[in-house]
Amino acid sequence: MDILVCVKRVPDPAENEIRLNADGTDIERDNLVYSVNEWDNYAVEEAIRIRDRTGGSVTVVTVDNEEGDEVLRRELAMGADRAIHVQDKLFEGADGEGLARILKAEIEKGRYDLVFTGVQADAGSAQVGGMLAAMLDWPFASIVSHLEVLDEQKIRIHREVAGGNQEVYEMDLPGVLSIQTGINEPRYVPIRGILKASSLDIPIHKASDLGLTADTAGGSRARVKRQDYFLPVMGEGAEILKGTAEEIIERLIGLLKSKGGIR
Amino acid sequence: MQTALISPAEATILGISGVGWSISILVIGLSLFAYFVARRLTPLLKAGADPRLDRIPERLVRLLKYGILQYRQPRYRLAGILHIIIFAGFMILSLRSVTLILSGIVDGFTLPGSGGRFYTCLKEVSATAVLVVCLAAMVRRGLFRPKRYAVPAKYGKAHTAEALAVLTLISGLMLCDMTFEASQFSANFQKGFQTGLLIPGTGTWLTTRAFNPLPVSSLQSIHLVAYFLHDLIFFLFLCFLPLGKHFHVVTSLPNVFLMKLDKGTVKPVKWDLDESKIVDLQSVGAKNLEDLTWKHILDFYSCADCGRCSDQCPANSVGRPLSPRFISLKCRDHAFKRYPLFGRAAKEKTPLVGQVLEEDEIWSCTTCGACENECPLMIEYVDKIVDLRRGLIDDGLVPQSLQKPLKSIEKRGNPYGKLETKRADWIQGLPVKVLGQGENCKTLYFVDSITCFDDRAQKIARSMARVLDAAKMDFGILGADERDSGHEVKRFGEEMLFLALKGKNTKAILNTGVRNIVTSDPHAFNALRHDYQGIPPVEHISQLMERKIKSGDIQLKNVENSGNIYTYHDSCYLGRHNGIYEAPRTVIDAIPGLKRVEMARCRDRSFCCGGGGLAMFYEPTEEKRMGQVRVDMARQAGANVIVTACPFCLVQIEDGIKTSGLEGEMEVIDLVELINDHLVCRE
Numbered sequence: 001m002d003i004l005v006c007v008k009r010v011p012d013p014a015e016n017e018i019r020l021n022a023d024g025t026d027i028e029r030d031n032l033v034y035s036v037n038e039w040d041n042y043a044v045e046e047a048i049r050i051r052d053r054t055g056g057s058v059t060v061v062t063v064d065n066e067e068g069d070e071v072l073r074r075e076l077a078m079g080a081d082r083a084i085h086v087q088d089k090l091f092e093g094a095d096g097e098g099l100a101r102i103l104k105a106e107i108e109k110g111r112y113d114l115v116f117t118g119v120q121a122d123a124g125s126a127q128v129g130g131m132l133a134a135m136l137d138w139p140f141a142s143i144v145s146h147l148e149v150l151d152e153q154k155i156r157i158h159r160e161v162a163g164g165n166q167e168v169y170e171m172d173l174p175g176v177l178s179i180q181t182g183i184n185e186p187r188y189v190p191i192r193g194i195l196k197a198s199s200l201d202i203p204i205h206k207a208s209d210l211g212l213t214a215d216t217a218g219g220s221r222a223r224v225k226r227q228d229y230f231l232p233v234m235g236e237g238a239e240i241l242k243g244t245a246e247e248i249i250e251r252l253i254g255l256l257k258s259k260g261g262i263r
Numbered sequence: 264m265q266t267a268l269i270s271p272a273e274a275t276i277l278g279i280s281g282v283g284w285s286i287s288i289l290v291i292g293l294s295l296f297a298y299f300v301a302r303r304l305t306p307l308l309k310a311g312a313d314p315r316l317d318r319i320p321e322r323l324v325r326l327l328k329y330g331i332l333q334y335r336q337p338r339y340r341l342a343g344i345l346h347i348i349i350f351a352g353f354m355i356l357s358l359r360s361v362t363l364i365l366s367g368i369v370d371g372f373t374l375p376g377s378g379g380r381f382y383t384c385l386k387e388v389s390a391t392a393v394l395v396v397c398l399a400a401m402v403r404r405g406l407f408r409p410k411r412y413a414v415p416a417k418y419g420k421a422h423t424a425e426a427l428a429v430l431t432l433i434s435g436l437m438l439c440d441m442t443f444e445a446s447q448f449s450a451n452f453q454k455g456f457q458t459g460l461l462i463p464g465t466g467t468w469l470t471t472r473a474f475n476p477l478p479v480s481s482l483q484s485i486h487l488v489a490y491f492l493h494d495l496i497f498f499l500f501l502c503f504l505p506l507g508k509h510f511h512v513v514t515s516l517p518n519v520f521l522m523k524l525d526k527g528t529v530k531p532v533k534w535d536l537d538e539s540k541i542v543d544l545q546s547v548g549a550k551n552l553e554d555l556t557w558k559h560i561l562d563f564y565s566c567a568d569c570g571r572c573s574d575q576c577p578a579n580s581v582g583r584p585l586s587p588r589f590i591s592l593k594c595r596d597h598a599f600k601r602y603p604l605f606g607r608a609a610k611e612k613t614p615l616v617g618q619v620l621e622e623d624e625i626w627s628c629t630t631c632g633a634c635e636n637e638c639p640l641m642i643e644y645v646d647k648i649v650d651l652r653r654g655l656i657d658d659g660l661v662p663q664s665l666q667k668p669l670k671s672i673e674k675r676g677n678p679y680g681k682l683e684t685k686r687a688d689w690i691q692g693l694p695v696k697v698l699g700q701g702e703n704c705k706t707l708y709f710v711d712s713i714t715c716f717d718d719r720a721q722k723i724a725r726s727m728a729r730v731l732d733a734a735k736m737d738f739g740i741l742g743a744d745e746r747d748s749g750h751e752v753k754r755f756g757e758e759m760l761f762l763a764l765k766g767k768n769t770k771a772i773l774n775t776g777v778r779n780i781v782t783s784d785p786h787a788f789n790a791l792r793h794d795y796q797g798i799p800p801v802e803h804i805s806q807l808m809e810r811k812i813k814s815g816d817i818q819l820k821n822v823e824n825s826g827n828i829y830t831y832h833d834s835c836y837l838g839r840h841n842g843i844y845e846a847p848r849t850v851i852d853a854i855p856g857l858k859r860v861e862m863a864r865c866r867d868r869s870f871c872c873g874g875g876g877l878a879m880f881y882e883p884t885e886e887k888r889m890g891q892v893r894v895d896m897a898r899q900a901g902a903n904v905i906v907t908a909c910p911f912c913l914v915q916i917e918d919g920i921k922t923s924g925l926e927g928e929m930e931v932i933d934l935v936e937l938i939n940d941h942l943v944c945r946e
Contacts, residue, residue, distance in 0.1 A: 187659030
C-alpha cells in the first residue's frame with residue numbers, strides 16, 4: 001500500500017513559551033524551537049506500520065519554506081521511504097483551502113492508495129484533510145483512532161466520538177484519513193538516524209512543477225485571513241493563581257475545598 | 264618405600280593394565296573437556312572487540328585481591344567463608360589431584376613440592392575441611408535454602424539440584440582420596456611396613472581407623488576402586504563445569520583478571536571505532552548476543568548464581584522486573600542454546616530484548632552499580648545495560664515517558680523543555696557571575712539541569728552560591744550557555760545526543776578560561792570527570808567544602824537543632840562510582856554538636872534513591888518507590904534528617920517522605936544547604 005502523509009512543522013508548546021508579539025499580529029517567533037506536528041507524527045508511525053505489514057511505501061510531504069526540511073528528515077529517520085518538499089514563495093500565507101489545493105496537485109503527480117493528515121495542527125482548524133478529500137473526490141474519515149487493512153481496496157477504521165465511544169467504518173480506497181493521537185505509540189527517532197538522513201536527497205517541488213500559479217493556489221488568494229491575536233480578557237470568576245508552587249497548591253486546595261470540589 | 268598394596272599403575276583390572284585405564288580416562292576426559300571449552304568459546308570469537316590486556320600490573324593486583332584472596336566473599340559472611348575454604352582447598356588440592364592422576368600412569372609419580380611433609384599436612388587438612396564445608400553447604404542449600412537463591416516462577420525451577428550435585432561430586436573426590444590413602448595406611452600398618460604422615464582428626468586418619476579391622480585383600484580392592492572412582496569423578500566434574508554455573512571454576516580467575524578497571528565510565532559504542540564514525544554504522548548497540556563484547560559473554564559464563572547482585576539491586580527489591588542475576592543466567596542459557604555443544608550453531612539472529620530479556624527490565628536499571636560492587640567475580644552490568652539500551656534507542660523502542668525528556672534535551676538542552684535563557688533564573692539577586700559575557704573568573708560552578716530548573720533543587724544552587732562566596736571563591740556559571748551534562752543521556756543509550764551536549768558544554772567551558780570546575784550534582788561530576796575530555800579538573804562540592812573547612816575558610820556554628828539525628832545517604836555517583844565516602848561525612852561532622860548515625864546500608868552498599876536524570880521520568884511497574892524504602896531505612900537507623908549530596912537524591916527522598924505520609928516526622932536536606940545554614944557570617 002502506498003501512503004502519503006502530510007506533515008507540518010510547528011512550534012511545540014512543550015519546549016516553548018508561547019507569547020503574543022508586541023503588535024498582536026502573531027506569536028513571538030524569536031527563540032522558538034520547532035517540531036513535527038504531534039498528530040502528523042502519529043500518522044507517519046501508522047503509515048510505517050502498515051507498510052511494514054503489507055508492503056508498499058511511505059512518502060511524507062510538507063508545504064513550507066526551507067525550514068521544513070528539518071521535519072522531513074526526522075520522518076525519514078523514523079522510517080519513511082521518501083520525502084517531498086513543496087516550497088515556493090507563492091505559497092506563503094496560504095489558507096486551509098490553499099494548502100489543500102497545493103497538496104491535491106502534489107498527490108495527483110503520484111499514485112497513492114491512502115493519504116493521511118493529522119487531525120489538526122498548530123492553527124487548530126482541522127480543515128485541510130476534509131477539503132483535500134473533497135477536491136480529490138475521495139472518501140474521507142476524520143479523527144481516526146484505529147485502522148485495519150482488509151484488502152488492497154478496503155480498510156476498516158475506528159473513529160473516536162463523544163463520550164469515548166467508537167464508531168467503526170469500512171472505507172473504499174483511495175481515501176483520505178485524519179489521524180488522531182493515541183492510534184499508536186510513535187517510535188523514538190534517534191539522533192543518529194537524523195544525522196544519517198541529513199545526506200538524503202529531498203526533491204523540492206515548486207508551484208510550476210505542480211502546474212500551480214498565483215491565481216490557482218497561494219497566499220495571495222487566501223480567502224481566510226488572520227486579523228488579530230489576543231489573550232481572552234479575564235472574565236468574572238476566573239483567577240490566575242500566583243506565587244511559589246507551594247503557595248499555589250495551598251490556594252488551589254483551599255479553593256477546591258471551599259467550592260465543594262474536594263472534601 | 265615398600266607398600267603393602269599393589270598400586271593402580273601396577274594393577275590389572277578386567278585384563279587391562281592400570282596404566283591403560285588411567286591413560287584412557289585421562290585422554291577421554293581431557294579431550295571432552297577441551298572440546299566443550301572450545302565450543303563455549305565460539306560465541307566469544309564472533310562477539311565485539313574489547314581490549315582487556317592493558318595495565319597488566321594493575322590487573323595482577325586485582326587478580327590477587329579479588330581472585331586469589333577472594334576479597335569480596337566475606338561481604339556475605341557465612342557463604343563467603345564456606346566459599347573461601349572450598350576455593351583454598353581447590354587451589355591446594357589441585358596439585359594433589361594432578362599427582363594422583365599421573366601416578367596411575369607413572370607409578371609413584373610426585374610433582375615437585377607435593378611430596379613433602381608440609382604439603383601432605385596441608386592437603387590432608389584441606390581435604391577434610393573441604394569435605395566438612397561441602398556437607399555444611401549441602402545442609403544450607405538443601406534445608407535452610409537462603410532466600411537469595413530462590414528462583415522466581417517466571418524463570419523456571421530452583422537451581423538447588425545442580426548445587427547439590429556439584430557438592431556431592433566434590434565430596435566424592437575428597438572421600439575417594441581419603442579412602443585411597445587410608446586403605447594404603449591400614450594395609451601398611453597391618454603388614455608392619457613404614458607408613459607416611461597421618462594427621463589425627465583428618466578424614467584419612469578416621470578412615471584408616473575404620474579400615475583397620477579389614478583384611479589386606481579387601482583393602483587392596485578398596486584401594487583400587489577408590490583410585491579409579493577418583494579418576495572418573497575428577498573428569499566427570501571437569502567436563503560438567505562448562506555445562507552450567509560451575510563454569511565459573513574455570514572462567515572466574517580470567518574474568519577477574521580481565522575486569523573493568525575504570526569505575527564511573529561507560530564503554531564506548533564500539534571499542535575499535537572512533538566516535539565520529541558511529542553515524543556510519545549499520546546498527547548500534549547490543550541487539551543480538553554477538554553484538555555484545557566477548558568479555559560480556561565471558562561474564563555470563565562466569566556467573567556463579569550466588570544471587571548477591573540481585574540481593575543488592577534496588578530495582579529488584581522494589582519489585583521492578585529487573586534482576587541482574589537473571590540477566591546473566593538468561594543470556595548464558597541463550598548463548599548455550601545458540602551455540603550448542605553438539606550440532607550446529609543457530610544461523611538466524613535472535614533479538615536479545617524481546618526473546619531473552621524484556622524491555623522493562625532494561626529500562627528499570629538506575630545504573631546505581633550496587634550489583635557490580637557486590638559481584639565477587641567482577642561481572643559487569645551497567646555497560647551491558649547501556650549497550651542494550653543503545654540497541655533499543657537505535658530501533659526507536661523507547662518508552663513514551665522517556666521520549667519527551669529526550670526530545671526536550673535535544674531541542675532545549677534540558678529534560679523539562681524550559682528555555683535555555685532561564686537556566687540562571689535561580690540567581691534572583693545573588694552575586695553570581697554569568698560567564699561568557701565579558702565576565703571571567705577562576706572557578707566554574709557547573710549547575711546542570713535539575714538544579715537550574717527544579718523548584719526544590721534550585722535551593723541547592725542558591726546555597727552553593729552563598730557557600731562558595733563565604734569560602735571566598737572567585738566563581739561563575741555558564742548560564743544560558745550551559746547544557747545538560749548528558750550523564751543520563753549517555754547511560755540511557757542516546758550516545759549521539761550525548762556527544763552533541765558534550766561538544767556544546769566543552770566549547771562553552773573552554774571559552775570561559777576557568778581553571779577548575781565545581782558542581783553540586785554527582786551526575787554532572789561523574790560526566791565531567793569521566794565522560795568529557797580536555798576540560799579543567801572537576802570537584803564535587805563536598806570535596807571543596809572539606810578542604811575549606813580544614814583550612815578554616817569555612818567556619819561553622821553549633822548545630823541549630825540539637826534534637827535532630829542526622830544520617831548521610833550516599834549518592835551512587837559520588838560513592839560507588841567515584842569512591843567519595845569520607846568527604847561528605849567529614850563535612851557534616853564538622854558542625855559542632857551534630858549527631859549523626861549510619862544506616863545499615865551505607866557507603867558502597869548504599870541504596871539508590873530511584874535514580875537521577877532520565878530515570879526520574881521513567882514510569883516502571885514497582886511495588887514501592889525506592890525513595891520510600893530509603894526513608895524507611897533512615898527511620899530504622901533512628902535518624903529524622905537525611906542528608907543528601909545530590910539533587911536527584913534530594914528530590915526523590917523528599918518525594919519518598921511525602922508519599923509515605925511522613926512530613927513533619929522525617930526531613931531531607933542537601934549537604935550544601937546544611938552547611939549554608941550553619942555558616943558563621945564574617946563581616
